[in-house]
Amino acid sequence: MEYHDIVIIGGGPAGLSAAVAAHDAGVRDILILERDDHLGGILNQCIHNGFGLHTFQEELTGPEYADRYIRQIAERHIPYKLCTIVSDISAEREVLYINSEEGAVRLKAGAVVLAMGCRERPRGALALPGFRPAGVFTAGTAQRLVNIEGYMVGKEVVILGSGDIGLIMARRMTLEGAKVKVVAELMPYSGGLKRNIVQCLEDYGIPLRLRHTVTKIHGKARVEGVTIAEVGDDRKPIPGTEEFYSCDTLLLSCGLLPENELSKQAGVRLDSVTGGPSVDDRLETSVPGVFACGNVLHVHDLVDYVSEEAARAGEQAAAYVQTGERKQTAAAALEGKGGVRYTVPQTLHIADMADRVTVRFRVADVYRDKQLVVYYDGREVRRIKKRILAPGEMEELVLMKSSFADWPDVQTITIALEDQHGDA
């Protein structure tokens, strides 16, 4: 069987960054498997700017950002296969891939990096009632049709959900001459970045109606309109608040779901909140030698964080190949409390952790004037003031190895959101 030191599943931003980092850590036998006909993943359809401020200290478009990494891949001569889909991964890191040139090929990997990204929640999963006409698209599908294929998907548009792609598409469709009538959001807050609400909706006078949802899709052949209603605290439509919006297109931006079907085949344990693998501070999953990064691990809002996280996964995969399986030291569990929905990583090996480990998390609601408190086995070790936290913005916190000097045997690290103390 063909063997490679590191096989990376997915050639989007996560896969590319992981490959570069693994190469720079000294591993030469790397293979990237990408299902699309180009590297760069979804970045290629994100032709707006706003990428790279953290990574490159300049504002790039999605394709430009991808290109920076594609060049690094080329400079390092890291091999990749396009139009190649992985159909199976085993716990023993045997990978079966399919493409038209080679047919079906099995190979063995020293380490695997999962970087398959995520998918959009479709209409069916939202249980949106009504007819099933043409003209209902997820925002990303519409983005691809408009930006890559060059076709307009509609003229009068309603958008359900205020995720970032939906917000970006509200602006994009407007610039292409469509009328975006409204963005309806079920929750009392937007799921997207604040900057996108300002730059994509407010600047174009597109109304955002919070606490609203689509209760019916009209039109038997093509969308002819949607009924939108206000929802109560139970997120159920309030009778009598229904309003009809005539439109030919409904775009959905109602959440992204990490694509972990392959991870499950490999026996990787998933976190029920993130929908991605449960990982330790090395971004290693429950299956030894299988690492995860990017949106397959948890949905990010900025690609810069994906790149940074994936580089860490690449380095750790390289270390795994170079030094073999890590010693099974006891791991502390990280837990979120008081509105901290999850943490990534989920566990931390204190004995051999890096000097700094970045923990990322999201919160459950919009919170103002809170404090983020860190506890080691119930003992408060840090308290950080937070003016505002929102579900649409990923938060981070750095855990220093030095902070465990006095407590090397901590079992539970709690990250909690608490009210300000009187003296704050």
Added chain:
Amino acid sequence: MAMNTYDVLVIGAGVVGAAIARELSKYELSVCVMEKDEDVCSGTSKANSGIVHGGFDPAVGSVMAAMNIRGAELIRKLHKTLDFPYKQNGAMVLCFDEADRPALEDLYDRGVRNGVKDMAIISGTEARALEPAISEEVVAALHVPTSGVVCPFGMTIALSENAADNGVEFRFLTTVTGIEKTAAGYEVKTDQGDFSATYVVNAAGVYADTLHNMVCEEPLHIIPRRGEYVLMDKEVGTLVSHTIFQLPSRKGKGVLVTPTVHGNLLVGPNAFDVEDREATDTTSEGLEEIRAQALRSVPAIPFQKMITGFAGLRAVEKSGDFILGETADGFFDAAGIQSPGLTAAPVIGEYIAGLIAKKAAARKKDGFLAVRKGIPEVAKLSPEERAKLIAKRPDYGRIVCRCENISEGEILDAMNRTLGAVSMDGVKRRVRQGMGRCQAGFCTPGTIELIAKTLGISMNEVAKNRPGSEFIMGE
């Protein structure tokens, strides 16, 4: 005029029309199937439970009962010769209350009298041993090992393709506007011109009464009875292995929970009479209703794994039974075909075709092609077989639909064969592109492009189904 003259004109290309056409194609007859939509299997046949019923439910002595048992037997053979997906997974009818046991016993007796084999009434404990996910409240169940699941698209498409391969002509996007008796038979008026035929078959589903009433004095009255469904991810497709029914009530068989032949979990249908014969919309109340009812049978159904909801219309005739036979001279009805219509379709085909052949004194054709081969399901092959196929046809190695693992080659096959698909839904029903968990999010752009290229039309002209359902609205 001669061009538009046939021995038999079958109106409706659902599973019943297709089955009749296929049987007619065994004879020396010129046959045309006329369909108002762009493809076969566009009405009731596309949105139902996909169950090959055991036959315990229809009233003893009804046409339905007789046809159900034999229909199931025919499907068990046909799925091999015509290569469509079928699986005999067995069924269970759950009884939740000792007080209802007599009704369960009645069902058993009815089944025995209808000729259903191998049934048994089992205890709640025995039922849970067979199906661990069913409710603790189940006190007894009727076990029906002969029940099965079928792909309703696959079956209708296979019957149609085989009919076409045997000389039947299909005309799509043709709506019948009037039927008149002539000396030689019937003049059938449509929005695409007039046609004449010696015999007319009415297999028009929810519109069968409209056609019937154009010809016959005794009117029919079809009530479209909507049934809504929830389809769930294959990830939870093994929650149950049998088709799980609840004890039937007057309004229907209750809500069922079943694996589909493709491995998803299907829940539904409810029953709601509607006026509009195109009212295949779902409602939040309906989805809530089937959810609540289904949880009674299987309390752990993970509804968050829903990938789509849909609704179909049962063509219920006032009498409640199938209306089959020559209802006017040379005019044959296959009307009121509700459950177990899918199961009975092959028998209905035999029966109606038999009546026509007898009346026309038609001879059996030489060289009837009984066998039809489907499109290869590439992802189901072993890696070695798959590699071999890809070596011959590299397009079988280019995956377009990643959730269902459907290749470009299969999508092209869906269009490039007898009665090939001309729409996105047509492709989807032939090869399952877009039927997976992302519901065509990723593969829509690529499939639109493949359809445009293959059919030689512009991207703007590619439609979901009928004209007016195009995806793209400009460049």
